Amino acid sequence: MKSQVLSSFAWTDLTVLAFIIFLTFFVAMIYWVFRKGSKNLYKSVEQLPLEEAPVVRGEA
Amino acid sequence: MSQNETPESVQNEQKLEQFSYDDKSVKLFIHATLIWGVVALLLGVTIAFQLASWKFNFELPWLTFGRLRPLHTNAAIFAFVGNAIFAGVYYSIQRLLKTRLYSDILTKIHFWGWQLIIVLAAVTLPLGITTSKEYAELEWPIDILVAVIWVIFGINFFMTLKRRRERHIYVAIWFYIATIITVAVLYVVNNLEIPVSLMKSYSVYAGVQDALVQWWYGHNAVAFFLTTPFLGLMYYFVPKAVNRPVYSYRLSIIHFWSLIFVYIWAGPHHLLYTSLPEWVQTLGMAFSVALWAPSWGGMINGLLTLRGAWDRVRREPILKFLATGVTFYGMATFEGPLLSIKSVNGLAHYTDWIVGHVHSGTIGWNYMMVAGILYYMVPKIWKTELFSTKLANFQFWTATIGLLMYIVSMWVAGITQGLMWRAVDETGKLVYPNFVETVVKIVPMYWVRAFGGVLILAGFIAMVYNLYKTIQSAKVEEKEDVFATAPLSAQPIDSHGGSHRKLEGLPLVFSVLAFLAILVGSMIELMPSIMSNKFIVKDARVKPYTPLEIVGRDIYVREGCYTCHSQMVRPMVDETLRYGKRSEAAEFVYDRPFQWGSRRIGPDLHRVGGKYSHMWHYRHMLDPRKVTPGSLMPVYTWLFKSKIKYGSIPKKMQVLKALGTPYSEDEINNSIRNAEEQALTIMAELERDGVDSKMRNKEIIALIAYLQRLGTDMGGSDEVTSAE
Numbered sequence: 001m002k003s004q005v006l007s008s009f010a011w012t013d014l015t016v017l018a019f020i021i022f023l024t025f026f027v028a029m030i031y032w033v034f035r036k037g038s039k040n041l042y043k044s045v046e047q048l049p050l051e052e053a054p055v056v057r058g059e060a
Numbered sequence: 061m062s063q064n065e066t067p068e069s070v071q072n073e074q075k076l077e078q079f080s081y082d083d084k085s086v087k088l089f090i091h092a093t094l095i096w097g098v099v100a101l102l103l104g105v106t107i108a109f110q111l112a113s114w115k116f117n118f119e120l121p122w123l124t125f126g127r128l129r130p131l132h133t134n135a136a137i138f139a140f141v142g143n144a145i146f147a148g149v150y151y152s153i154q155r156l157l158k159t160r161l162y163s164d165i166l167t168k169i170h171f172w173g174w175q176l177i178i179v180l181a182a183v184t185l186p187l188g189i190t191t192s193k194e195y196a197e198l199e200w201p202i203d204i205l206v207a208v209i210w211v212i213f214g215i216n217f218f219m220t221l222k223r224r225r226e227r228h229i230y231v232a233i234w235f236y237i238a239t240i241i242t243v244a245v246l247y248v249v250n251n252l253e254i255p256v257s258l259m260k261s262y263s264v265y266a267g268v269q270d271a272l273v274q275w276w277y278g279h280n281a282v283a284f285f286l287t288t289p290f291l292g293l294m295y296y297f298v299p300k301a302v303n304r305p306v307y308s309y310r311l312s313i314i315h316f317w318s319l320i321f322v323y324i325w326a327g328p329h330h331l332l333y334t335s336l337p338e339w340v341q342t343l344g345m346a347f348s349v350a351l352w353a354p355s356w357g358g359m360i361n362g363l364l365t366l367r368g369a370w371d372r373v374r375r376e377p378i379l380k381f382l383a384t385g386v387t388f389y390g391m392a393t394f395e396g397p398l399l400s401i402k403s404v405n406g407l408a409h410y411t412d413w414i415v416g417h418v419h420s421g422t423i424g425w426n427y428m429m430v431a432g433i434l435y436y437m438v439p440k441i442w443k444t445e446l447f448s449t450k451l452a453n454f455q456f457w458t459a460t461i462g463l464l465m466y467i468v469s470m471w472v473a474g475i476t477q478g479l480m481w482r483a484v485d486e487t488g489k490l491v492y493p494n495f496v497e498t499v500v501k502i503v504p505m506y507w508v509r510a511f512g513g514v515l516i517l518a519g520f521i522a523m524v525y526n527l528y529k530t531i532q533s534a535k536v537e538e539k540e541d542v543f544a545t546a547p548l549s550a551q552p553i554d555s556h557g558g559s560h561r562k563l564e565g566l567p568l569v570f571s572v573l574a575f576l577a578i579l580v581g582s583m584i585e586l587m588p589s590i591m592s593n594k595f596i597v598k599d600a601r602v603k604p605y606t607p608l609e610i611v612g613r614d615i616y617v618r619e620g621c622y623t624c625h626s627q628m629v630r631p632m633v634d635e636t637l638r639y640g641k642r643s644e645a646a647e648f649v650y651d652r653p654f655q656w657g658s659r660r661i662g663p664d665l666h667r668v669g670g671k672y673s674h675m676w677h678y679r680h681m682l683d684p685r686k687v688t689p690g691s692l693m694p695v696y697t698w699l700f701k702s703k704i705k706y707g708s709i710p711k712k713m714q715v716l717k718a719l720g721t722p723y724s725e726d727e728i729n730n731s732i733r734n735a736e737e738q739a740l741t742i743m744a745e746l747e748r749d750g751v752d753s754k755m756r757n758k759e760i761i762a763l764i765a766y767l768q769r770l771g772t773d774m775g776g777s778d779e780v781t782s783a784e
Contacts, residue, residue: 014584015339015346018325021580022350029317033310046305048230049296053158056078058541 077225077547080540081154083441085167089147090438092175093430094524096139099182101517103132108510110694111661112503114685117694122186124694126620130197131185136422137195137285139178144430145289146174146213149236151437152296153217156233158226158545162219166212173209177202188618189259192653193274195281196250200261203251210247214240221567225545229567231312235292237567238320238574242284245578249586250277256715257708260614264719267648268335269589271656276327276585283323286421287389290429291315291358294386297433298365301378307364311357318354320574322347324581329400332409333630334656335645340585341402347581348400355393362386377452381432384460388424392417407478410626410660412502416470423463423516431455431523438527443537447529455519455526462515465508473505482634490637495663500690599646602773604721605766607709607735612766614712615759616655619696626657627666627770640667640771647773650721662693669772674742675749677764699760704739706732706757738765 110116110125117124154161161167180202184190190197198206217240221233250273253261265273299306306312328336328344363386366373373379395417399408408414439446446452480498483491492498605613616622629635631642643666648654672680679686682700684693709731717723727734736757742764743756755761 014588015343018343018581018584019346021584022321022347025321025577026318029314033313038310042309045228045230046299046309048156048226048228049152049232049299050303050305052155053079053225053543053545056542056544058539 075546075550076544078542078544079158079160079225080542082150082161082164082167083540085161085164085171086147086151086437086441088171089143089150090434090527092143092171093140093147093434094527096135096143096178097427097430097520098517098524100132100135100140101513101520103128103135105510105513105517107132108506108513111692112506112510114692114694119695119697121188121619121698124619124696126623126694127186127188127190129623130190130194130620131182133195134181134185134197135178137281138181141286141422141426141430142174144426144433145239145285145293146170147437148293148297148433149217149289151441152232152293153220153236156226156230156296157220157224158543159220159223162216162223166216170209170213170216173205173212177205177209180205184259188620190617190620191251191253191261191263192617192620192622192655193250193263193270194278194658196247196274196277199259200251200253200255201258203247203253207244207248210240210244214244218567218571225548225551227548227551229570230295231306231309231316232292232296234316234570234574235288235295237571238316238578239284239289239292241571241575242280242288242320242324242578245575245582246277246280246284250274254715254719256712260712262712262715262719263653265652265654266719267651267654268645270652270654271331271334271648272328272336272340272589273586274654275330276324276582279327279330280324282421283326284320286426287323288320290385290389290426291319293429293433294358294362294382297436298362298382298386301376301382301432301436302366302369302372304365304369307361307367311361315354315358315361317577319351319358321577321581322351322354324578325585326351326400327585329405330658331656332400332402332405333632334628335643335648337645340589343585345400345402345405349397352393352397355396356390359386359390359393362389377446377449377456378432378435380453380456381428381435384456385425385428385432388420388428388463392421392425395420406630406632407482408474410658411474411478412470412505412659413474413478415659416467416474419463419470420467423459423466427459427516427520431459434523434527438530442531442534444530444534447526447533451522451526455522458515458519458522462512462519465512465515469505469508469512473502473509476505477502481638482632484634484637488637490634493638495638496688496690499661499692503692598649599644599774602646602649604650604716604723605769606738607713607727607731608704608738608762608765609769610712610716611704611706611709611735611759612762612764612769613655615699615763616766617653619699621665622655622657624657624659624661624693625663625665626660627654627664628656629664629666629771635664639664641774643771644774647771650716652716652719652721662691665767665770667771669768669770673749674745674764674768675751677767678746678749678751678760681760681763696760699763700755700758702759703757704735704759704762706735709735735762742768 106116107125107128110128121127150161150167181198184199184202185197189199191199217236221229252264254264255261263270295306295312325347326344328340329348332341332345363383366379366383369379373383398404399414399417435446435452477498480492480501485491627643629639629641629643636642676687680688681696683695684691710728713723713728713731717728739756739761742761743751743753746755747753
């Protein structure tokens with residue numbers, strides 16, 4: 001069964017499949033990143049490396 | 061502007077949790093980075109000189125090029141860069157997540173376990189204990205150790221993530237997560253092998269499949285060990301060093317997802333024009349070219365973070381190194397897609413151009429970034445000032461000039477040699493039929509490269525000295541600093557948009573998505589080859605290796621001949637003129653592991669069987685320059701002293717049989733006698749040429765048996781050249 005399915009399958013179709021998957025993925029991602037209301041969120045997250053927890057003991 | 065300033069946490073000071081960072085472990089990883097960095101570069105310089113002059117092989121088995129090159133690559137990738145990654149990751153996640161590493165004990169096991177792996181590699185590889193799969197040469201017991209330690213790293217990392225006191229997960233951490241997951245998958249899948257003994261195994265894949273899996277791994281070792289962790293480090297340390305946020309956070313997200321999604325497909329660009337099916341090659345090429353976009357997105361994002369701070373880049377070593385590192389990332393990721401274009405690849409593959417490309421990545425990107433990060437971290441965690449800015453600048457210039465010498469000499473050598481190989485005159489004959497002519501021509505470039513390497517090493521040593529002086533000037537500290545922040549539970553779930561949390565905020569969901577992103581490409585690329593036996597057309601003319609040839613092949617693997625010789629005649633006019641019929645997939649079905657190689661420092665050997673007499677090989681292995689003046693191949697005198705281990709043959713054949721090579725029980729039972737007889741036949745011919753019959757049980761005989769078999773199943777080469 002498995003081998004029958006495989007033997008009738010043209011591997012070259014995979015190239016097309018790969019392209020479609022990639023395109024879908026990419027478009028979805030761009031849509032996600034530019035979705036409404038994300039701006040403020042990114043504004044705060046990008047500050048994370050620059051925030052340091054305050055020291056209570058020690059000198060840093 | 062984040063949760064710390066929200067009204068609740070400001071009002072409830074008493075609710076703050078106190079914690080400290082495990083910087084002791086970060087310090088250990090920094091020391092290891094410095095030590096292994098010197099070792100890796102020293103090895104690089106050594107093998108560079110070995111190509112400039114064969115005398116630097118010193119006629120010692122464990123110092124020959126074929127055994128040291130794998131040690132150099134492993135030391136550079138896993139020892140030097142690996143320890144640097146761990147130092148940078150452990151330093152930055154504690155600060156980004158405002159928490160201590162999950163477990164001091166796991167961190168310790170991680171550190172010492174990793175150093176043990178490196179030491180084991182440094183012992184086994186020079187002894188010739190190797191699987192010969194590039195950057196995955198370590199034998200199975202060490203593979204298991206690598207997997208265990210990597211999982212410990214993973215547990216420590218994810219548990220730290222779980223205990224975080226910061227709700228949002230900064231993009232650097234995504235890159236770390238992708239690294240941890242993907243490296244685990246790659247390493248395990250590529251290293252599936254069946255042991256023959258404690259120090260020898262055979263790959264479960266053969267021939268074309270093995271090649272495909274290996275370069276899916278090999279390319280993604282570059283992607284997920286040398287690139288993604290460093291992009292994470294870039295997104296943390298560059299903003300830190302200039303004290304301003306990343307240029308565009310949105311771009312960093314696009315960068316992340318498209319990079320990990322696309323990278324995983326690109327492996328087959330290492331196998332263009334080989335016996336790999338066309339569609340896989342096309343796929344690999346297309347995705348490699350596409351890779352240019354996300355890579356440059358990342359580079360631009362990194363460089364633009366430095367905007368307005370260029371005067372500081374000129375003055376401060378940290379920024380100098382980081383800016384140069386990111387620039388070289390851009391250069392290497394421009395060159396990579398270029399080299400993946402089939403026609404360019406046809407010229408560049410197997411030449412030094414590729415070697416130069418790799419080093420613009422590892423030296424230009426990784427080494428420069430490591431230097432920048434170390435100059436940032438060391439004064440910070442030892443709480444002192446850098447000992448000498450002058451010395452750091454000295455390192456910067458030696459590294460940059462050394463690297464330029466490296467890259468330019470390899471461009472010249474690679475393109476020169478590539479053009480010489482393919483030069484065909486009007487009558488349809490090769491202009492340079494003697495391979496060694498093309499070698500002699502580029503040896504001057506090998507000297508330039510070697511001295512470039514010396515400069516890079518000298519600069520690194522200057523950094524080691526500089527940093528140790530810096531550390532010496534620090535006060536010895538007993539107590540760790542204590543920090544305070546609100547626990548996660550006291551922070552609002554999300555002030556801005558809930559959908560984000562579901563995707564980018566939850567580590568588990570996020571990790572699963574990242575895993576899926578790399579899985580899609582891997583499956584489409586690998587599954588056909590692994591599942592379908594139709595993938596490779598079998599050819600009845602192709603027969604399994606004889607017992608003696610198996611022994612010879614294992615010697616070939618042990619000596620690392622694949623570091624200088626390919627076994628893949630590509631379908632191009634000049635290659636078929638020079639080597640013979642193009643290689644076909646069916647010819648490799650019994651090759652475990654495959655030996656296609658990646659660089660032709662010497663000629664292709666796939667059709668060498670029957671090309672020369674036994675005596676020619678005998679004399680050539682003993683002293684290549686007696687036979688081919690100008691050769692830079694090492695001498696292999698020890699093959700004329702050590703004996704063939706006949707006793708090991710049956711076990712080897714049983715394992716190969718279990719993997720699918722059609723040996724009968726009879727063949728296995730009689731294998732030792734069969735091997736001895738074949739050795740005697742070879743010996744008879746050598747004796748006629750004056751070799752002492754005592755040589756009949758020496759390893760050289762088995763190696764000759766293997767070399768003479770190569771590529772002959774489908775009709776080998778016609779003329780036999782004699783020794784004189």
